[in-house]
Amino acid sequence: MAYPYRDDRETTTLLSRYMGEPEARTLDGWLERGGYEALGMALEMKPDEITEIVKESGLRGRGGAGFPTGMKWGFMPKENGREHYLCCNADESEPGAFKDREIMRWTPHLMIEGCLIAARAIRAEHVYIYIRGEFFPVVRVLNQAVVEAYEAGYIGRSVLGSGWSCDITVHLGAGAYIAGEETGLMSWLMGGRAEPWMKPPFPAARGIFGAPTTVNNVETLASVPGIVANGSAWYRQWGSDKSSGTKLWCCSGHLVKPGNYELELGVPLSEIIYDVCGGAPDGRRVRAVIPGGSSTALLTADELDCETTYEGMQAAGSALGTASPIVMDESTCLLSAMRRIAQFYAHESCGQCVQCREGTEWIAKILRRIEDGDGAMKDIDTLYDLCEQLTGRTICVLADSVVFPLRSSLDKFRDEYESHIQQDACTAT
Ligand SMILES: Cc1cc2nc3c(=O)[nH]c(=O)nc-3n(C[C@H](O)[C@H](O)[C@H](O)COP(=O)(O)O)c2cc1C
Ligand code: SF4
Structure with a gap:
């Protein structure tokens, strides 16, 4: 098995297993950990086969809306008549969210590998990684990883001798939250102001430079290598039928142990807040939680027994969003x-x-x-x-x-x- 496996609920580390290990940032370190094996496997497959595996895995977009990833890839035209693009959305400016920067900071090659596999699946030959400009240290790590991967032949002309070529460009933002919205992001990439445009047309029909484009979040793309290496059933062992896999939870606010935690989807929100993060400090009571990043409906302390799946959070009257609970205790106005x-x-x-x-x-x-x-x-x-x-x-x-x-x-x-x-x-x- 090329990618991490399940230990138990507290250590379900598909995405975060190598966080904290500086060697995992380097290409050599990444290869020692099974890196780029999934890309090798993807290069043996037809683009639609990759899409099918991701579709069957049930992976849903981690950028906030939870749209099924395989289905999104399936909207891209099948013919190779004109160029296709993949945009990796690394803006992460939703207040409360701080997971994508950690994926890129510790395991940049995981995300790059995910980008390459996704590009292969949607028949793209150019990936733009749009990254928030304020992430200076992360940008340095990412740029270094891209250079290393180019030099070793994982990016560029005829990737690993497959005949399929793919370039990656890292493009910095300039501090606008709206540039994280996918059409705003593409406007910015094309040199304009980050102003969203009306959909339809959706990016798969008309994206950057008027060409079919897929936009995916960092965490979504970083989930892909594991799925391709181990299969869709492997990924489905975590979570529910409609919300499979694991998720990075960015827990902030009035908590004893705030931070990033990777957990199986479906763990009750109360367990995340009280058992994983230790509840509010100094014996104070939790008053309210905004569960999915600042743009989701808040829940009261009595409403936290909900399942943290897309469907469970919706049934509770809120949304999973970016899985970034902001906890406010009784001292909060x-x-x-x-x-x-x-x-x-x-x-x-x-x-x-x-x-x-x-x-x-x-x-x-x-x-x-x-x-x-x-x-x-x-x-x-x-x-x-x-x-x-x-x-x-x-x-x-x-x-x-x-x-x-x-x-x-x-x-x-x-x-x-x-x-x-x-x-x-x-x-x-
Ligand atoms: C105002 C606004 C800001 C957004 N910011 C981000 C962001 O920072 N990162 C992100 O991945 N998605 C963001 N999104 C969602 C993207 O538009 C898009 O749905 C997402 O990148 C698609 O990737 P996914 O399918 O992998 O989730 C934002 C959406 C809106 C409306
Ligand atoms: S496109 Fe409209 S809704 Fe979106 S940020 Fe601009 S003004 Fe607001």
Whole structure:
């Protein structure tokens, strides 16, 4: 078996097994650990065979939306009439998420290998890795790995003598959150502003330079070599039917042991927060959790017994998103937390859609006013109304991203808003 196996729930390390081992960053170190064996196997297969294995594995995109990866690859045209592209989305700017940078920092060749296999499957001969510009140390590691892989013939002309050629370009971002949205990312790669465009056409029909393109997240692509080397049934031994495999959980906020943990999908969220991360520090109680990164609906402490699968989190009224729970204990003012989230999205709106450009700004201003003690009860209705106006009416879902946490906090912690408005006092302890 070329890739790590299951030990037990706490040490299910398909992606994180070599994190912390500096030798794994080097090509030699990676080869010693079974690296690039999966690429060799993929080169023996037809592109559609690779796609079929990934489809059967049930792997779903780890960039937030959870779209089935094999199905996405299957949308790419089958003919070789014109160039195809793969974009690896290494932007990772969702507040709360910090997993992709660790994959690239410790095991850059794992991701590169995943990129090459995916490129082969979708008949691409050029991969763009779009990486957040602020990740300076990570960029250095990644660039070094790309150079090494070029020199050893894993990237470039006729990869490993197969006759199939593939180049990789690492392209840096300049700090815009919206460049992580796939069409914004492609606009940026083509030299424009990172402004999303309307879908359809979807990237598989019309992507960078007008050519068929697939955009995948770092963690998605890093999951691929293991699947190709060990088969889809191997991957399906973890997780549920609709949410197979393992997931890196970025746990932050009021926790005794915050950090990245790789866990099988489906572990109850309460287990992650209390057993794995030790709960809130100093004996304080958990008040609320935003489970999937800042753009997901928050859950109260009583709602944490949900299964951490895509379907389980949806049934709980939230989303798995990037699996980045932000834990807030009883000392947290939720109004203040929502104001900060709203400010973030208002700042990051690209400004193309009126609802998003104006609406996120209004929400931030109203929340600020309430926080400053100048709110009125009708502000709550206005906030609900704004949530309505921002949902499903814009080019991309950045606008919706502020609605999910805000509306859930209004529904579940209305007393917090009322207390600020009526008594200029917070319900946090
Ligand atoms: C505002 C916004 C920001 C996003 N940022 C990221 C990001 O930083 N990284 C990422 O992989 N996906 C991000 N996405 C999702 C991408 O648009 C896309 O769905 C994803 O890269 C597809 O990869 P996957 O199928 O492997 O998940 C973002 C989406 C939106 C709407
Ligand atoms: S929703 Fe916001 S970020 Fe997305 S395209 Fe419209 S203005 Fe830009």
